[in-house]
Amino acid sequence: MNATTAEQASAPVTEDALRSVLLAGERPSRPGPVLTSLTFGWRALLKIKHVPEQLVDVTMFPIMFTLMFTYLFGGALAGSTQAYLQFLLPGILVQANVMTTMNTGITLNTDIQKGVFDRFRALPVWRPSPLVGALLGDVMRYSIGSAIVITLGLVLGFRPEGGAVGVVLSVALLLVFSFCLSWLWTMLSLILRTPNSVAGVSMMLMFPLTFGSNIFVDPKTMPGWLQAVVEVNPITHLATVVRGLMHGSVPAGEIGWVLVSSVLLVAVFGPITMVLYRNKK
Amino acid sequence: MGKLAIETRGLKKSFGTTHAVAGVDLAVSAGGVYGVLGPNGAGKTTTIRMLATLLRPDAGEAQVLGYDVVRDAQAVRSRVGLTGQFASVDEDLTGVENLLLLARLLGYSRRRGRERATDLLDAFGLAKAADRQVKKYSGGMRRRIDIAASLVVTPELIFLDEPTTGLDPRSRNQVWEIVRGMVAEGATVLLTTQYLDEADQLADRIAVIDHGKVIAEGSSGQLKASVGAGSLHVRLRAPEQRAEAERVLAAALDVPIELSADPAALSARISDPERVARSVAELSRGGIDVTEFALGQPSLDEVFLTLTGHAAEETPEEDAA
Known part of the structure; x- marks a missing residue:
């Protein structure tokens, strides 16, 4: 089918044309780390363009969760679905973003098995740029996911008291945290052998992290030991910040907490990822 | 260099x-x-x-x-x-x-x-x-x-x-x-x-x-x-002269002569290419008509087999790379 039509389209290699491309010995100067990372980010966007199916997780999943929790549990948890939506939506936004970061590891693991990563690693570019570029591409995915959740929320009756500024700030903070958290998954994707095992381990970590937080309910009714766990969970702090910003309060201490944990995530998992990447067989 | x-x-x-x-x-x-x-x-x-x-x-x-x-x-x-x-x-x-x-x-x-x-x-x-x-x-x-x-x-x-x-x-x-x-x-x-x-x-x-x-x-x-100069292939007009040809070539080349499945053909691994020319002359002097006379270099297949003891295309173990 496609291969045959493609073969017909190919002309034989011409010697003169080959000579002229080989002789055009242009040696442009080496681009800096920002440009190479952005170029790899462009590659990630091209892949979204060519394989749009990969957006299913950032679109369908949050929509499903928002509808399910609002209408199944909302009334029981908060007295009315409308009241619950005000509480839930910022939380769902956190969950959608944090869960989507897992996909980074799965994609990277698939990608690295292929020969193209060898070529990237053999290029004279800043070494982390293929990974940073992939994560930048993912930031685009997170933004799409966030836009969908917020739009759906507004349609269902979510009314953020913090206005547009609060919403934009909270999304910006979420993107920063998600980008930093992704380094945990890049590390995992370099340790584990198959995309399936990356998915399995990521799920095992993500479910307790997102549910064992204040995303869905106020932890007041939980047993004391669980409250203690929820209290130290960074996702709780992130959800508190996003909720605060969206509803018009600026929890400065909590914002600091989130930024510090973001920096820590990169500081710990970034270098480990790079060592693993350098020594990858 | x-x-x-x-x-x-x-x-x-x-x-x-x-x-x-x-x-x-x-x-x-x-x-x-x-x-x-x-x-x-x-x-x-x-x-x-x-x-x-x-x-x-x-x-x-x-x-x-x-x-x-x-x-x-x-x-x-x-x-x-x-x-x-x-x-x-x-x-x-x-x-x-x-x-x-x-x-x-x-x-x-x-x-x-x-x-x-x-x-x-x-x-x-x-x-x-x-x-x-x-x-x-x-x-x-x-x-x-x-x-x-x-x-x-x-x-x-x-x-x-x-x-x-x-x-x-x-x-x-x-x-x-x-x-x-x-x-x-x-x-x-x-x-x-x-x-x-x-x-x-x-x-x-x-x-x-x-x-x-x-x-x-x-x-x-x-x-x-490194595995020898090559091999000589000779084909005769008359198969009944093969025994005679074998004797002449063996004397001229001083190496063992192999008799192929083809009743009119002979071959030999050559160590000294100098002697090959002489062997042609010996054959015609003995009245033996030759239809084909070819000196071939050994193939790299033969080289590989000689060097490693196994053929090149075989896969002895899984790809370690």
Whole structure:
């Protein structure tokens, strides 16, 4: 089918044309780390363009969760679905973003098995740029996911008291945290052998992290030991910040907490990822 | 011999208990094609990956274009091109996107990068497939885009890891033409292959690798000579004269004569080509009519068999690379 039509389209290699491309010995100067990372980010966007199916997780999943929790549990948890939506939506936004970061590891693991990563690693570019570029591409995915959740929320009756500024700030903070958290998954994707095992381990970590937080309910009714766990969970702090910003309060201490944990995530998992990447067989 | 493009001493790499490369010494002079010949699992790919800075050697040293592959890895990377054994372009992207991506990463402006990508696609006969995803390319087209991707900035040295494995004869010839074209423009090409005729056709010098070690090195002529000068094939007009011919040839050549299944044919492994001419004269003096008289160089297959004790195409173990 496609291969045959493609073969017909190919002309034989011409010697003169080959000579002229080989002789055009242009040696442009080496681009800096920002440009190479952005170029790899462009590659990630091209892949979204060519394989749009990969957006299913950032679109369908949050929509499903928002509808399910609002209408199944909302009334029981908060007295009315409308009241619950005000509480839930910022939380769902956190969950959608944090869960989507897992996909980074799965994609990277698939990608690295292929020969193209060898070529990237053999290029004279800043070494982390293929990974940073992939994560930048993912930031685009997170933004799409966030836009969908917020739009759906507004349609269902979510009314953020913090206005547009609060919403934009909270999304910006979420993107920063998600980008930093992704380094945990890049590390995992370099340790584990198959995309399936990356998915399995990521799920095992993500479910307790997102549910064992204040995303869905106020932890007041939980047993004391669980409250203690929820209290130290960074996702709780992130959800508190996003909720605060969206509803018009600026929890400065909590914002600091989130930024510090973001920096820590990169500081710990970034270098480990790079060592693993350098020594990858 | 000019300066050396590649020099390695005692290069080693193990994966667990598998000694994929067990002490490889290479001296590859600049310009021309250097062939690394060996069966699957011999350590060819592992060697090339160390030279292209993708793998860190466990022991030994390697200099590529005068730069150490560990200490000056970036200097090596900016001067070599690598075409791996498996698709080394992004299959989800189109041909032009792949080349533009690499051009941008190598410092071309967006405009110049696009021009360069278009020129390369033209030169490799892929202009019409430029906007098609690479996963829809045929095997031969994919190899060509792989090689084109290694030439975005013309490298001084290019590594081709089994460039024709799995290609049909027509696509294989196109790849050979590309390799010859690159060499004609002064590049050095290091190619690995498990095909003896490919090494014979393309390579100026050949290293034969088996079980992670170089077991022979030289031009294809030298390698062939190392297993004897070749073999003589004689075919007679009259089969009934074969016994007489065998006696004459044995006396003239001083080697054992083999009688083929063909009742009119004889052959012999030659150690001294000087004697061959004399044997022809002896045959005609004895009144024996010869219809065919051929002196053939031994094939690289015979060379491989003699050197390793097993045939080149067999796969003794899983690919350690």
